Structures are given as structure tokens and as C-alpha cells.
Amino acid sequence: MQNDFKPDPSLRDRVLAQASQNPVPTRDVHTRRARLGYAAALVLSLVIFQASGGLEHGAGRPAHLTAIIALGSLLVAGIAARLALTAGPSMLGRHRAVYATLALSLPVVTYGWLTAFAGQYVEPFQRVGWRCVGLTLAIAGVVLVAALRDRRHSVVHHAGWQGAAIGGAAAAWASVLVDLWCPLTNVAHVAFGHVLPVVLLIAVGTVLGPRILAIRPVVGETGGQGAAKA
Amino acid sequence: MAAQVSEHAPQTNAATLAMDRYAAGDDRAFGELYDLLAPRLYGFLIRKVGDAALAEDLVQQTLLQMHRARATYVTGADVVPWAFAICRRLLIDAWRKQRRESLSSDGEIEAVAHAMAPDLAPDAQVQWNQTLAAVEEALTRLPDSQREAFVLLKQEGLSLAQAAEALGTTVGNVKVRAHRAYEALRAAAGQHRNRAGSE
Numbered sequence: 284m285q286n287d288f289k290p291d292p293s294l295r296d297r298v299l300a301q302a303s304q305n306p307v308p309t310r311d312v313h314t315r316r317a318r319l320g321y322a323a324a325l326v327l328s329l330v331i332f333q334a335s336g337g338l339e340h341g342a343g344r345p346a347h348l349t350a351i352i353a354l355g356s357l358l359v360a361g362i363a364a365r366l367a368l369t370a371g372p373s374m375l376g377r378h379r380a381v382y383a384t385l386a387l388s389l390p391v392v393t394y395g396w397l398t399a400f401a402g403q404y405v406e407p408f409q410r411v412g413w414r415c416v417g418l419t420l421a422i423a424g425v426v427l428v429a430a431l432r433d434r435r436h437s438v439v440h441h442a443g444w445q446g447a448a449i450g451g452a453a454a455a456w457a458s459v460l461v462d463l464w465c466p467l468t469n470v471a472h473v474a475f476g477h478v479l480p481v482v483l484l485i486a487v488g489t490v491l492g493p494r495i496l497a498i499r500p501v502v503g504e505t506g507g508q509g510a511a512k513a
Numbered sequence: 514m515a516a517q518v519s520e521h522a523p524q525t526n527a528a529t530l531a532m533d534r535y536a537a538g539d540d541r542a543f544g545e546l547y548d549l550l551a552p553r554l555y556g557f558l559i560r561k562v563g564d565a566a567l568a569e570d571l572v573q574q575t576l577l578q579m580h581r582a583r584a585t586y587v588t589g590a591d592v593v594p595w596a597f598a599i600c601r602r603l604l605i606d607a608w609r610k611q612r613r614e615s616l617s618s619d620g621e622i623e624a625v626a627h628a629m630a631p632d633l634a635p636d637a638q639v640q641w642n643q644t645l646a647a648v649e650e651a652l653t654r655l656p657d658s659q660r661e662a663f664v665l666l667k668q669e670g671l672s673l674a675q676a677a678e679a680l681g682t683t684v685g686n687v688k689v690r691a692h693r694a695y696e697a698l699r700a701a702a703g704q705h706r707n708r709a710g711s712e
Binding site (some may be wrong): 291302378440 | 536537538540543544545547548551552553556559560565568572573574576577578580581582584585586587590592594595598599602603606607622640676679681683692
């Protein structure tokens, strides 16, 4: 059962030469850059939130309910970010079922959590939810870009599902700020203004995952002899 | 199979340590990583494609993907299933791109032969070669998923957990795939022996 096949000895030199000609940062440097990227996304999210009216916009709801709703959303966002943005103990990411469960459950959790507070207070105004959709997409878009940039061309398995989970995690983070901003929890508003953008971002992540996250052949860097023959 | 796992275990640990050092900034560790992984990846590929140039190209691309991922390497993560998964992904992409599926199964047949072979007397060699030909035919009829599971476990010496990671599935699923492959090949060999015995 020994492996008797050996590549040409010159392949070693070619591989090492290609690697040295295309330097990549070490883990420490990358970690610092990634943290900087996420910090920038966080600051930009807060700028968008504040520019949209900030906490004052949601002042019509009792403050303690706003705090409870936002804390619950923050917990969901934390779990989603942990599952979607970290690989776990393997370089091949988490099991597909984890990403799928996360992506499929986030809209349901969002809907269930917000509508649980419907009727517990008098809503200060009525809105369809277009601004909530726009704010969620704007904030989550910033986070999504940072996350996809951090993980690009590194995913071997289930890039679509992982993209969906990352889209959902970005939406979950945006939901924390939007829940501080929007004082409405009636069913119709929540379904349109809060759940729809989560679904849209998961769909966007599903589409972008295979295109941005999945590994790509190193075209042009290798000899490509074999690829040409394939 | 347990013997194969232990046979490759030191290499697996050494590869993981080398990748960790490379991620931390030790450039020399990449050469060690190549020495530990390239022959195994090449062996896996050459049995799949039967084309040395393509196999070398994919080995090169796999190692360069690992080089690219240097910064995101998770400390202590098993490198071997990751490397085989990248290798397999690139191979599938190459096949899809070129719309060609060519399989050379000589090495796999050899693996089957070793896995199933009894201690043969020299005069039984001719009959055994005919049996191998029957098994070869059976192997080409196997679904790719079963063949991959069989090769990774029997030929490359990956553990069930490593093979499951490399194939992106569960340990149970790999067991089922490998078992079905093994049973199909065993049945093919048995049928051939029965036919040969009745003639």
C-alpha cells in the first residue's frame, strides 16, 4: 500500500519559486488587517445608523423594551457571527448542516423574536417598512463586504451555504442597530421591513459565496501544462 | 486499515506542525510541507487522471492554494484532509472546465489487489491477473464517490475522519461509500473466480 508515485523533482523548485514570487501575509499580519476591516465596518455601520436618526428615531417605544429587543438581537448576531465567520477547528469549515440551519433559521428567529413584542405597547406610528429594509441592507452590506473580503478564495466545501450564513450574520448584525432605530413590531411591518432584508442578504450571500469565497485555480502562476491538456 | 493510519500518522502530524510554523512566518516550513504532502497528492492524482503533467499541475496548484491560505490557517487544524480536499476541488474544476472525465485506475487496481489478495502461489498468478482485470472493470463502473472513498482510505491511508473532511461529508457516509465499493469489488472478484472454477 506504499505510494510509489513521485512527482518530477523539479516540481519542488517550481512550487517554492512561485510561492516566494507571490508573498502572502503571515497569520498575525492578516489577523490585524481583518480586525481593522471589521472595525472600519463597525464604525461605518454606526455612522449610517446615526445619520438615519439614531436612537431618537425609536424613542416612541418604551426604553426597556427597546433594550430587551436589541439585546436579544445582539445575542443572535453574536451566535451567527461565530458560526458563520469562524472556521471552527478545521480548515474545511463547519459542516454544511450548520451553515444551512443558520441561514434557514435566521429569518424565522428574527420574525419570532420581534413579533413576540407586538401589542405590548402602543406603536408611535405606522410604516410599511421601506426605510427599515434600506437601513438593514446598507448596514449589512458594509459588514458583508468586510466578511467576504476576509474569507475570499479560501473556502473548499459548501461555499454557497457558507456565503448564505455570512449574509445572514451580516443581516443579524444590522438587525441589532435597526431594532434600536425602529420602534415597530407589528406582524406586517416586521415581515416586510425586518425579515425580507434578512432573506435578501442570505440570497445575496448564497450567490456571492461560490464566486468570492470558493478557492480558484491559480491561473497564470503555474505552468499550466496539465491544465492545458485536461 | 489501522496499520495504514499509523503508517501515515507521523507525516500527518509533521505536516500540521509545518503548516503552523509557515503560518507563523517560518518560510522554510513550506519546503517541508511540500516534501510531506506532494508525493501523496501526486499519487492520488495520478491514479485519478493518469496524466503526469496534469497531476503535477494540480499538485502545484494545491500547494499554492495552501500558500495563499497561510494567513488563515487555524492552529492545530489537520492539514492532510484540507490538502486532499483542495486537490479534489481543483480536479473537479479542471474536469468541469474541460468537459472531460478520464480515469486511469491502474493504481486503484493495485490497491484493490493488495487489499483483497490472499497469499498466492506463483502458479496462481495468471488466474489472479484475470481476477484483477475483472475487478478493474468493476471499479470503472463504481460511482466516483465510492471510488474516492475507497482510494483515500485504502491507498492514501487517511483515517475515516480525515477522509470525511476531505470529501465534505460525514464519517458514516464515508463508511457506507467505502463499504459499498469494497463489496462491489469483492463480488466482482468472486464472480470471476466462480466462472473460472466452472470452466
